[in-house]
Structures are given as structure tokens and as C-alpha cells.
Amino acid sequence: MTILVTGAAGFIGANFVLDWLAQSDETVVNLDKLTYAGNQESLASLNGDARHIFVQGDIGDSALLASLLAQHQPRAVINFAAESHVDRSIHSPEDFIQTNIVGTFRLLEAVRAYWGALDAEAKTAFRFLHVSTDEVYGSLAKNEPAFTEEHRYEPNSPYSASKAASDHLVRAYHHTYGLPVLTTNCSNNYGPYHFPEKLIPLMIVNAQAGKPLPVYGDGQQIRDWLYVKDHCSAIRRVLEAGNVGEVYNVGGWNEMPNLDIVHKVCSLLDELKPRLDGKPYKEQISYVTDRPGHDRRYAIDARKIEQQLGWKPAETFESGIRKTVQWYLDNPDWVANVQSGSYREWVAKQYSAGIPA
Incomplete structure (x- = not known):
């Protein structure tokens, strides 16, 4: 048995593949374009593992998709492949249209042709799981109920629209x-x-480098935070038992303003890796001009997936953020290797508040 996972060298995709192969011998075919955010180093522990087949390629490449599907005969396709950074979508929206819309269309076309040719049993068992975001629902006022699966789509950025x-x-x-x-x-x-x-990773990395910690506007934008491994377990559960055609919102039940997140990261760094001068990391916080159309609040109502599929997050924010900060402290080589010249230029351009490149 085999699954095809697109975008599996990215953040969530890589975690999904690592967790999948930690508990299953089912082969993963990993298709990733290896753009700036795709990183094979995240999957270095799988080097030489016959269960992991990496293919560099684009979900917009119809011929490649058809070839991979015919060769590997996956029982499921999990689509993580996406341009996903709101700030980048404001500067370069066309990349998001091409990958998130045209790419998804071509992937669907290839999968439809493949699925249509399967025998009756394989056809019934096959699944296409599409991984998306709460940002499609738009922005919530402070006291509005959280997003349910019935919430109207009201995307506010080129990223969320795509x-x-x-x-x-x-x-x-x-x-x-x-x-x-x-x-x-x-x-x-x-x-x-x-x-x-x-x-979160920007705050951890900049704090250790002695750089400003850029916070948009007043820092009171509220988000619901989900530990990535909880997200991966939710996807596995939906793939296993989800009802065909259904949408499942996946959240961490952790609504928090961005500024509180930054303060928490600073506090953990003060504990785990104090500054040499003994001062608190929060002194590095720097407020920068808010980005255009910045949504004020997102919140996920994750009751459907809990009630229907029995899934809920295993991590609290306290446990998850501690694990996250510790991971970055323990993996400086991974961090250094992803911080290429193009990355430094991007950060300097986006957070134009005197941040060193």
C-alpha cells in the first residue's frame, strides 16, 4: 500500500511524513517542488529508508502527476502543496494563484483520471485529502463565535483567496x-x-541572534494555535474515518494575541537559554507597521472532528510551545541552513524597521 503526499518537504508535510513512517510501514511517495520553504533536511532521518520515495516536481506538472500515479498506484493522495505565507502573497500574488489554484486543479484532474480507471474495490477505498486553512473564513470580531464548517467563506488576502x-x-x-x-x-x-x-520561529531565531523581534501593529491580532503533530494526527484520523465529501475544522483550542505569544517565547528563552548580558529577551520587541488587510482574529470550533471522529489535540499550548522552543535550541544547524541570502533579504524587506539582514 502507498500514499502520495504533495508538498511533503514543507513544514506540515514533513512532520506528517515523519509521523506517518514512525507508526506505519506504508510507503510514502513525496512530491515537492522544493521552493524556498521546502527543505529536504527536514526529512534527513529518512535517508536510505525504502518506505520514503522523494520526487522533486510541481503539482502543476500534469505529465509527472500521471506518471507517478500510474507507477505507484496510491490508495490516497494528501495535498499539502501550497504557497502559504500571507505577507508573500501581498508582494507576489501570482505565485499563489499558480500553485494554490492552477496547481490544485491540475492535481485534481490527474487524480480524477487515475481514480476513474481503478477497479471497483480500489475506487471505493480511494481518498483525496485536501489540507487547507481557517483563513478562508475571513476575520472574526472579538466576541464572535469561532469558525464552524458552515461558516461563510470571506477570504481577505491573496493567499486566503487562493x-x-x-x-x-x-x-x-x-x-x-x-x-x-x-x-x-x-x-x-x-x-x-x-x-x-x-x-514563532522568527521570534526564536531573531532573539538568539540579538535582532529585533518585529510585532505588527499593536500585536493584538488573535489566532488559534495548533501544535503541528496534533494537526498530523487529525489528518491521519480524517483519512482513516472521515466521511467522503465532508469538511473538518482542526484547531488547538488556544486563542491568543500575537503579543502574548511573543512574550511567552521570550520567557521560555530567558529560562532555557538566557542572554549573556542577563537582560530579558522582551527588550528586543520592536513594533512595526501593520501589514495591509491584517485579519484581526481567527478561531476554530473543532467540535465536529471531536464528536464524529473522536479526535482532539494532545498538546496544550504550554506543552507545545516549550517543545517547540527547545527543538529550535537543539537544532541550530537546521536553522542556519534554511536561512539563505534570499531569506535574509525577504525578512529585511518585510519588516522594514532597521532589522539587520
């Missing part, structure tokens, strides 16, 4: 062609192997 479009394509391929799809919409992930452009 993911919303991909979600709609997946839904349409189920209703039009009968393709057995599943969709998950997750809240903000954090944990090991997270590319350091996102809030």
Missing part, C-alpha cells in the same frame, strides 16, 4: 465527478521544522 478557490475546486470535483474527497481547515500551526518567516 486557498478558498482550491477548497471550492475540491468540493466541485466531489459533487460533479464523485471524486472521494476530504477537506481539513486548520488553525495556525507551530512546531519543529517551521520555516523562520512565520511568527
Whole structure:
């Protein structure tokens, strides 16, 4: 038995593959384009493991997709492949349209052709699981109820609009062609192997380097935080038992303002790796101009997946953030190797508050 996982050298995809192969002997075919955020070093522990087949390629490459599906005959396709950083989507929206919309369309077309040719038993058992985001639902006011699966789509950035479009394509391929799809919409992930452009790893990396810790606006943007390994366990559960055609929201039940997150990271670093001068890391916090159209609050109501599939997160935020900070402290080589010149140029451009490149 084999599964095909797209975007599996990225943050969530790599964690998914590592966790999958830690508890299953089922082969994983890993298709990743290896853009800036795709990193084979995250999967270095699988070098020489015959259960992991890595292929560098694009989900927009129809011929490659058809070849891989025909050769490996997967029982499921899990689609993590996406451009996923809101800030980058503001500067370069076309990349998001190409990968998240056109790429998803081409992947769906290839999978539809493959699935349509399977025998009756394999056809019934096959699943296409599409991994998406809570950002498709838009922004919540402070006291509004959390997003449920019935919430109206109201994306506010090129990134979230492109993911919303991909979600709609997946839904349409189920209703039009009968393709057995599943969709998950997750809240903000954090944990090991997270590319350091996102809030938590950026704070950890910058703090240790003595650089400013850039916080947008007043820092009161609220997000629900989900430890990445909890997210991976939710995806495995949805793949195993989810009802075809259904959407499952996956959240950590951890709503918190960004500034509180930064203070928590600083506090943990003060404990685990104090500054040489004895001062607190929070002195490095620097407020920068808020990004355009910054959503104020996201919150996930994850009761459906708990009630129907028996899944809930294993980590609290306290336990998950401690594991995350410790992982970055224990893996300086991984961090150093992903911080290429292009990454440094990006951070300097995005957080233009005198941050060293």
C-alpha cells in the first residue's frame, strides 16, 4: 500500500511524513517542488529508508502527476502543496494563484483520471485529502463565535483567496465527478521544522541572534494555535474515518494575541537559554507597521472532528510551545541552513524597521 503526499518537504508535510513512517510501514511517495520553504533536511532521518520515495516536481506538472500515479498506484493522495505565507502573497500574488489554484486543479484532474480507471474495490477505498486553512473564513470580531464548517467563506488576502478557490475546486470535483474527497481547515500551526518567516520561529531565531523581534501593529491580532503533530494526527484520523465529501475544522483550542505569544517565547528563552548580558529577551520587541488587510482574529470550533471522529489535540499550548522552543535550541544547524541570502533579504524587506539582514 502507498500514499502520495504533495508538498511533503514543507513544514506540515514533513512532520506528517515523519509521523506517518514512525507508526506505519506504508510507503510514502513525496512530491515537492522544493521552493524556498521546502527543505529536504527536514526529512534527513529518512535517508536510505525504502518506505520514503522523494520526487522533486510541481503539482502543476500534469505529465509527472500521471506518471507517478500510474507507477505507484496510491490508495490516497494528501495535498499539502501550497504557497502559504500571507505577507508573500501581498508582494507576489501570482505565485499563489499558480500553485494554490492552477496547481490544485491540475492535481485534481490527474487524480480524477487515475481514480476513474481503478477497479471497483480500489475506487471505493480511494481518498483525496485536501489540507487547507481557517483563513478562508475571513476575520472574526472579538466576541464572535469561532469558525464552524458552515461558516461563510470571506477570504481577505491573496493567499486566503487562493486557498478558498482550491477548497471550492475540491468540493466541485466531489459533487460533479464523485471524486472521494476530504477537506481539513486548520488553525495556525507551530512546531519543529517551521520555516523562520512565520511568527514563532522568527521570534526564536531573531532573539538568539540579538535582532529585533518585529510585532505588527499593536500585536493584538488573535489566532488559534495548533501544535503541528496534533494537526498530523487529525489528518491521519480524517483519512482513516472521515466521511467522503465532508469538511473538518482542526484547531488547538488556544486563542491568543500575537503579543502574548511573543512574550511567552521570550520567557521560555530567558529560562532555557538566557542572554549573556542577563537582560530579558522582551527588550528586543520592536513594533512595526501593520501589514495591509491584517485579519484581526481567527478561531476554530473543532467540535465536529471531536464528536464524529473522536479526535482532539494532545498538546496544550504550554506543552507545545516549550517543545517547540527547545527543538529550535537543539537544532541550530537546521536553522542556519534554511536561512539563505534570499531569506535574509525577504525578512529585511518585510519588516522594514532597521532589522539587520
